[in-house]
Amino acid sequence: MDSCKTLSALPQAYKLFFNTLANDSRLKIINILRNKSKNVSEICKAAGFEQSLVSHNLKILEYHGMVFMEKKGKFRYYTVNKNTIQPLLELIDAHMKKYCCKILEGTR
Numbered sequence: 001m002d003s004c005k006t007l008s009a010l011p012q013a014y015k016l017f018f019n020t021l022a023n024d025s026r027l028k029i030i031n032i033l034r035n036k037s038k039n040v041s042e043i044c045k046a047a048g049f050e051q052s053l054v055s056h057n058l059k060i061l062e063y064h065g066m067v068f069m070e071k072k073g074k075f076r077y078y079t080v081n082k083n084t085i086q087p088l089l090e091l092i093d094a095h096m097k098k099y100c101c102k103i104l105e106g107t108r
Helices: 007-021 024-032 040-047 051-063 085-106
Strands: 067-072 075-080
Touching (some): 024 040, 040 051, 051 067
């Protein structure tokens, strides 16, 4: 909360955070990167997305600090932010298993 100096800035910060994750393509990319860093070609293959879509969304995820990029030779490898996003994904998984999956099972 260091950058959000006032409580009035928090709603906008929340909106920024959740809007970034609410995109289906970005959410799929985040989940592909959960366990291992990958380069753009590997992400494209795993996601079934075109390179331009992956690159565009990686740029957004990186800008928001959700993934980090590391250059290795001529390739750029992306990894999920292990300090904040990885633990958050684990909490979300636990919540979904306890609540959301039950809701989905009830609608079938």
